Amino acid sequence: MRIYLDNAATTFPKPPEVYTAVGQYQRELGAPVGRGAYLEAIEVQRRVDRCRQLAAELLGAGDPRRIVFTFNGTDSLNLALQGLIRPGDHVVTTAAEHNSVLRPLRWLSERRGIRLTVVPCDPTGLVSVEGIREACQAPTRLVCVTHASNVTGSVQPIEEIGQTARSAGALMVLDAAQSAGQWPIDLGALPVDVLCCSGHKGLLGPLGTGLVWLGPAAEEQIDDYRLGGTGTQSEKEEQPETLPDRFESGNHNAPGLLGLGAALEWLRTTGIETVARHERELTGRLLEGLAGIPEVKVHGPAAEAPRTGVVSVTVDGYEPQTLAALLDEHFGVQTRAGFHCAPRIHAALGTAATGGTLRFSIGPFNTTDHIDAAVEGMRELAGAV
Template sequence: MRYLDNAASSWPKPPSVMEAMMNSMNESTAGPGRGSHSMSLKTSRVVFDARKNAAKLFGVRNPNDIAFTMNTTMSLNLAINGFVREGDHVVCTMIEHNSVRRPLEHLKRTRNVSVTYVPADTHGNIQVADVTAAIRPETTLCVVAHSSNLLGTIVDVPGIGALCRSKGVRLLVDAAQSAGILPIHVDQMGIDMLAFPGHKGLMGPQGTGGLYIHPELELEPLLYGGTGSQSEEIDQPRVRPDRYEAGTHNTVGLAGLSAGIKFVLEQTVEEIYKKEWALTQRLMEGLGLIEGIHVLGPKIGQAKTGIVAFNVKNVDSSEIAFILDQSFEIAVRSGYHCTPLSHESIGTLEQGAVRASVGFYTTIEDIDALIDAVKDIAANYA
């Protein structure tokens, strides 16, 4: 199979990730922070190494300001539900994932929270001026996706971060499609909370992710339970990261995540982006030459992450993805990609979109195979 669904989960993983997970399974699967015996201490070091590596990648000064979660969705829920209070106003954008939209809509119903969705143009671009216009005196939080998971559009996070700091508004960034692919420095970009996945650009396994929380912020925990610290207290401990990490860690997964981040640090996000961008441009150019193909999002030559969304004439996107899988053994994704607001913005709410997404291990042969396959499919719908 030619795998072009890296925006959902990167594959394959570096050999070092699988090796680290196997070593953890064999040597360090005791409860981290739950015992004083040697295996428990070794397991704790595995977890802390993952925290240190994530902190290094994102420019976080104190690794304990990163709380590990199961995925970006859990991180976003922790950030949104833990920060937003009764009567607050929140600004987000029309390119957000349902992992942002649904928690916010829930708070509208349950906490009298108001939400303003900043419009996006037909290429998924968000203007800082529109974010400025959306901020009110009662605005406490702004939520933005660093990169659209439908179009690959890159949002001006530094510009929005500077705006939010000038207005006293906290900024939560969804880095599901940018962590490990675009440079991220939380202080320099004005980011107060950063939600990231382990299983995409960071090259780790599924079931891993995290949330950076600015040291000045105190969130209400999403989960309550055992932490291995301050067990005599009736409430969750205040110390980080224990306050936000109830229950036993996915230690094997975090061992893999740690190795994945090391891999990214060695390759550098700049080189990873450069490689993926070149493949993305080749795909866009090839698809653009096929009659009846509509390529969505930023145009050729414009900055974007490794996502290329397209449609074949007026054919349902799920049908195209099915043919690519069954007849050509090419894995892509179709449908709404959990972001109906984006489809509403670009006019594809009925058809959805076929999404091909490149990764570190994508080859030129993979790209050309997809172009040839789409050419054949489009000819059959002439």
């Protein structure tokens, strides 16, 4: 039996409706988005518009035109960071970030001369609001923070961090790759100027999909990141100035967006609270089971803390990669081992010198049987050291 516990990388399986929508596009519709007036093209455009509307509703985003489709979370973050940050700006981020934030900011520091402050996190991956406040004492252009750690599952206090950024006159960029679809988000209430996420993780869509929400302040200040054909105002050489066309040059991943639309319909019907409750219950079961294995060290917050279904562990005597391979080979439990593209957080966890961690990540289609099998596999392997 295949037990997939690598949902923080990409969720699997997807809702059945996702496969149906992608297959229907590939076999029956086949038209590009916004590039035709024939029947199939109109239907594709209708479904993409519906996908945009559903994303806006799910995130409490208001106007669907503020949802810009991208190709993944990395693409979304590059649009925001490279579009908003100017040479010489001061930017604040955290040690809990993914390389999709750290690498663009490092590049901007080395090539564009931005000043970068990285606020540390504690051993659970949580960032101090006071640390953000202190970092923003200098004039700050932008604060970029992950909503939930992809290594420990810690959920950051975004309301307080966002208010701190606002008080400092900085724009707030939220990396919601690990929270969108798994954690309730209301952009109408959060002090956030830009939200970036992938479509293939908690939103349950296919790979090759992502989105950016641009608030009014960010829209006024952001530079165009990618220019070209949009299927609109094609008689002009100038890039359209209206959302979302301004940032959606080139052909969309049409089968991906139709699949994402089907996934968002499933989430709308099922309810984010239902998904979050299911994952919270399974996470608690996993943490309880692992706590009963003396050789296993869990890195991250307690079950009752604000957290997602991401659990990282180490076992003395095993490299994380070896542990992952043995879990897969002998128990069919599929996880991810290593640094998870988030190198700075491992210094706080004390796992940088030993190859990172073994990460379990729970999705909406996991069951108690999956969790119990994973715990039993860990018990047998840990006992064999």
